[in-house]
Amino acid sequence: MTTTATALVEPAPAKLNLALHVTGRRDDGYHLLDSLVCFATAGDVVTVEPGPLSLQVDGPFAEGLSADDDNLCLRAARLAGLDARIRLTKNLPVASGIGGGSADAAAVLRLARRMGRELPQMPERLGADVPVCVASIPARMQGTGEILTPLPPLPPLHLVLANPRIALSTPQIFARLGRRDNAPLPQVPSFADVRALVAWLSATRNDLEPAAIDAAPVIAQVLQAMTANGAAFARMSGSGATCLGIFDRPQTAQAAAAALARHGWWTVATELAPAPPAG
Numbered sequence: 001m002t003t004t005a006t007a008l009v010e011p012a013p014a015k016l017n018l019a020l021h022v023t024g025r026r027d028d029g030y031h032l033l034d035s036l037v038c039f040a041t042a043g044d045v046v047t048v049e050p051g052p053l054s055l056q057v058d059g060p061f062a063e064g065l066s067a068d069d070d071n072l073c074l075r076a077a078r079l080a081g082l083d084a085r086i087r088l089t090k091n092l093p094v095a096s097g098i099g100g101g102s103a104d105a106a107a108v109l110r111l112a113r114r115m116g117r118e119l120p121q122m123p124e125r126l127g128a129d130v131p132v133c134v135a136s137i138p139a140r141m142q143g144t145g146e147i148l149t150p151l152p153p154l155p156p157l158h159l160v161l162a163n164p165r166i167a168l169s170t171p172q173i174f175a176r177l178g179r180r181d182n183a184p185l186p187q188v189p190s191f192a193d194v195r196a197l198v199a200w201l202s203a204t205r206n207d208l209e210p211a212a213i214d215a216a217p218v219i220a221q222v223l224q225a226m227t228a229n230g231a232a233f234a235r236m237s238g239s240g241a242t243c244l245g246i247f248d249r250p251q252t253a254q255a256a257a258a259a260l261a262r263h264g265w266w267t268v269a270t271e272l273a274p275a276p277p278a279g
């Protein structure tokens with residue numbers, strides 16, 4: 001698809017679970033969560049142009065992804081009643097805990113809104129992470145993902161994302177959990193600076209991290225390498241295997257991303273994403 005003047009472009013920022021507590025399990029098997037979520041400028045890009053509904057995927061991680069009817073971009077378009085030629089540039093690794101598919105679906109829903117469609121009811125039908133990805137702002141996420149409390153802006157963050165090129169299945173990581181009745185997050189304050197955020201995060205966890213390390217021990221090496229390369233804080237996001245590090249300056253983040261890439265891991269130095277324009 002060549003891009004024309006009528007094309008609309010929408011970023012699909014990576015979703016980061018800075019903290020993720022699993023607080024229970026519903027009768028239908030879905031888990032109750034309490035998570036501090038934010039978004040990075042690193043992400044996929046979705047473009048739409050007028051035309052019949054279709055999907056073309058390009059970008060560094062296009063190969064791992066089929067553009068068939070099950071692709072979350074097409075499922076989101078059908079849910080929103082959007083007929084358009086969609087192009088997805090897949091920059092994020094697939095099945096990596098940073099909500100790639102949910103972020104793509106959410107970008108399509110925002111594009112549909114820009115084209116005059118209503119946002120569909122219960123976007124969580126597309127995936128538990130889709131509601132927070134539609135908002136794409138720092139938020140506390142509870143319930144199974146559908147209860148959102150927007151947070152005051154976070155301090156600027158210099159981040160590194162690193163994935164050891166291992167795809168992990170979200171249901172399989174949930175299934176490996178030892179405990180499912182952990183305490184909720186402590187009260188989320190307004191963070192004056194990065195130091196205050198890191199101090200707060202240090203008293204929280206990602207409850208999926210031990211289960212993911214059990215499935216893929218290299219995740220522990222990624223976390224260790226983040227710290228060894230100067231991260232003030234390192235944690236796995238979502239159900240993994242992508243880990244995030246918080247650094248004091250853009251230069252230290254870039255140097256750490258380069259050092260971690262020497263292991264053959266996918267890495268990117270990034271920042272917090274700006275909020276999408278209000279719809």
Ligand SMILES: C[C@](O)(CO)[C@H](O)COP(=O)(O)OP(=O)(O)OC[C@H]1O[C@@H](n2ccc(N)nc2=O)[C@H](O)[C@@H]1O
Nearest residue numbers: 029030031102127128129130144145170171174238239
């Ligand atoms: C782990 C997180 O990434 C944290 O943000 C999300 O909760 C996962 O969100 P997602 O990938 O959009 O999840 P979905 O595609 O809805 O669900 C995939 C599978 O993960 C498990 N799942 C997901 C969300 C949730 N709150 N409890 C669960 O147990 C279920 O087995 C479900 O069948």
Ligand SMILES: Nc1ncnc2c1ncn2[C@@H]1O[C@H](COP(=O)(O)OP(=O)(O)OP(=O)(O)O)[C@@H](O)[C@H]1O
Nearest residue numbers: 071072094095096097098099100101102104129238
């Ligand atoms: N556009 C898409 N991008 C990525 N995955 C997609 C997409 N459409 C469908 N999928 C399927 O969704 C599954 C989950 O992929 P995704 O990249 O969203 O996982 P994730 O990053 O672990 O998500 P989360 O952090 O929300 O758990 C994959 O197995 C993939 O085949």
